Amino acid sequence: MKQIYLWASALCLALTAPLTANAQLQLVNESVVNAENEPAPVHPVPAPRQLKWQRTEFYAFFHYGMNTYTGNEWGYGNEDENKFAPTAAPNPEQWLTAVKAAGMKGGIAVVKHHDGFCLWPTATTTHNVTSSSNAYAKATNIPRDFAAAAKKLGMKYGFYVSPWDRNNEHYGDDTYVKDVFLRQCAELAAYGTDQFEMWFDGANGGDGYYGGKGGKRNIDRSTYYDVPNLRDTVHKVCPDCVLWGVGGESRWIGNEEGWAGETNWSPEEYLYAPEKNGMYGNMDGWYWQPGESDAKMTTGGWFWHSGEGQLGAERLFQMYLETVGRNATLILNCPPDKSGSLPAATVERLKEMGKMLTERLQGTNYAKEATVTANETRSAGTGRNFNAENVCNGDSATYWATNDGVNKGTITFAWDEAKPIRYVVLQEHIQLGQRVKAFSIETSNDGTSWTKRGGNIATTTIGYKRIIPLNGSTSNSYEANPQKVKYLRVNILDSRACPTIENIELR
Incomplete structure (x- = not known):
């Protein structure tokens, strides 16, 4: 028995010797890998696209579409396409030039709101600009022109496309996601591989026209929109495009008033429902979900309305301090009017904001x-x-x-x-x-x-x-x-x- 024990012990030593040597070699390798003595990361950490997105800091929102002409904020989906009737050719270059003067680095154009009306000649629905009898409308392609203007001006750009579609009869079933929504996202991704953000809002459904069937349709956005496939669809074409909201790569800050919490963590507990704690984040969260604060620079709604005014430059600067200055980004809404351009008063206020930002935060360091x-x-x-x-x-x-x-x-x-x-x-x-x-x-x-x-x-x-x-x-x-x-x-x-x-x- 003693001989058997000694033989077994020797065999164990022989088998473990190489493992010990390998373990020692691995330790040496680890010290070489960290030869620069960099601190270990504290997880979660941002993906490269999220880091690039946050460095954008301050950018514009352009709510423009059917609601600009109907006076609504949320269209029902049954609007006559002829109501989209610009009085001049929509001018995204003018939009972006104006917000660049305010110190913004890019913009997001609304190209499909909850009414389902699309501002480009999409193959997914006839509820789009080509169905209008207005000559300016028929020539409109906001994604094309917005992307071209951004590239010309050296600015970042992206698109807002509502997952909720109050016009489409298939909303609520699998056909809509596969044949309409994902195809629309793919069409928009094709307008530029360097997009920095795609916005998904209004994702829980509700009542609508739905092709004349009417009624109320609610869905579970965490599963309905096939988010993994959505991410793949967009990221294959636009690798640096952050998917806001439903996409789970940045979160709504939790209000529409231009402020984030003084205590504001980028980690977040929730992947698809971050607005429950949007202003503050969660130090112990599993997901890197930096906050974005959306706010209006006008006194009306998100879309242009006759008679509305603009907030003062000092108030806009306060928003900047309370968002960008509190670990969030600021997306400031600047709505074009019926001519398809920003009103002169908006352009002037943006210049004032830019001057204030330059003098106060970009002068002597x-x-x-x-x-x-x-x-x-x-x-x-x-x-x-x-x-x-x-x-x-x-x-x-x-x-x-x-x-x-x-x-x-x-x-x-x-x-x-x-x-x-x-x-x-x-x-x-x-x-x-x-x-x-x-x-x-x-x-x-x-x-x-x-x-x-x-x-x-x-x-x-x-x-x-x-x-x-x-x-x-x-x-x-x-x-x-x-x-x-x-x-x-x-x-x-x-x-x-x-x-x-x-x-x-x-x-």
């Missing part, structure tokens, strides 16, 4: 003039470092970080002469996940006595971008005579893992 230090810095890798200066070098591939296990730290900016600072812009390196849970901003004129800034604003999350007015007000953020400071420090007070700060601007 005092961070670049400062001596920058940190009380904790991550050990450098073989070819990179994580020094404090990385937060103001303009390179999104570099960042400041602390060592593993150190979830707090302070970055300090100092000048020989006091600087007039109104806004602090903070950005995490979100390729590695959203981390910061609490931070504070303080200023000093002697480097010894410090004053907390930002008023009662909740300095909790940062995410892709956070903008803090030092005076603590988003509605009256720009002071003509701000207090000048010689020292400013950003304290990371708590983080899910070592903080990774990519960019700090002091404006």
Whole structure:
């Protein structure tokens, strides 16, 4: 028995020896892979297309279609196609030129709303522009012209196509999804491979014309629209196109008033119903679902209405601070009128907004003039470092970080002469996940006595971008005579893992 035991023990050692060697080799490989000493990601993390989408930050919504001429917000689906009667050729280039002046980087054109009327010559339904007797209508192809204008102006573009169709008799059965909705998405994807977003709204159904059958049809959007196939259909043609809403790649911020929560996480618990917690996200969520805030710049509805006015530039700037400045994107609605162009008053207000944005947030960045230090810095890798200066070098591939296990730290900016600072812009390196849970901003004129800034604003999350007015007000953020400071420090007070700060601007 003893001989058998010794033989078996020797066999076990022989079998495990190579495994031990392989395990040791694997450990060596892992250290080589992380030779740069980069922090491990905190999941979930954004897909490349989601990161590109968030960097767009501020873009336009153009609600234009049958409702522009009927005066409705939601058409029933039984509208006579002849009612779509532009008084001039619709001009998407004019739309995009106007919003570019406001500082926007792109736009989303509504090409099919819930009434099912399509603003392009689709093969899926006769309820489209070609069925109108109006000469301008017959020549209309908004997806074609919008994409061409965006490319000409160097802007991003995408389309809103309602999954809900109050006109189509097959809505609610499998035939509609396969033969109508997915085909419409494929047609729109073909208008440009570089689209950045496709919008899916009104996806739960309701009452409608439905080819004359009427009634109410409700569906379960999490299964009805065949989302995996929808994603494949679009992404095969447009690899960088984020699918909003039903597509599950970005979420509705939860209101239509141009604000996100001061605490706003990009992770989200829900994939297809994120609006339950839209303003705030969920730190423990499984899905990367960054928020998008949709808001109107006019006093009427989403579509143009006679007699409506425009919100003031200061109010629009406040929306910017409370969305882009709170880890969300802002999609601002600018409705064309019956001529198919933006009204002159809208164009003028957009210019005012652009001037305000440029003067307040794109002028001198005092961070670049400062001596920058940190009380904790991550050990450098073989070819990179994580020094404090990385937060103001303009390179999104570099960042400041602390060592593993150190979830707090302070970055300090100092000048020989006091600087007039109104806004602090903070950005995490979100390729590695959203981390910061609490931070504070303080200023000093002697480097010894410090004053907390930002008023009662909740300095909790940062995410892709956070903008803090030092005076603590988003509605009256720009002071003509701000207090000048010689020292400013950003304290990371708590983080899910070592903080990774990519960019700090002091404006």
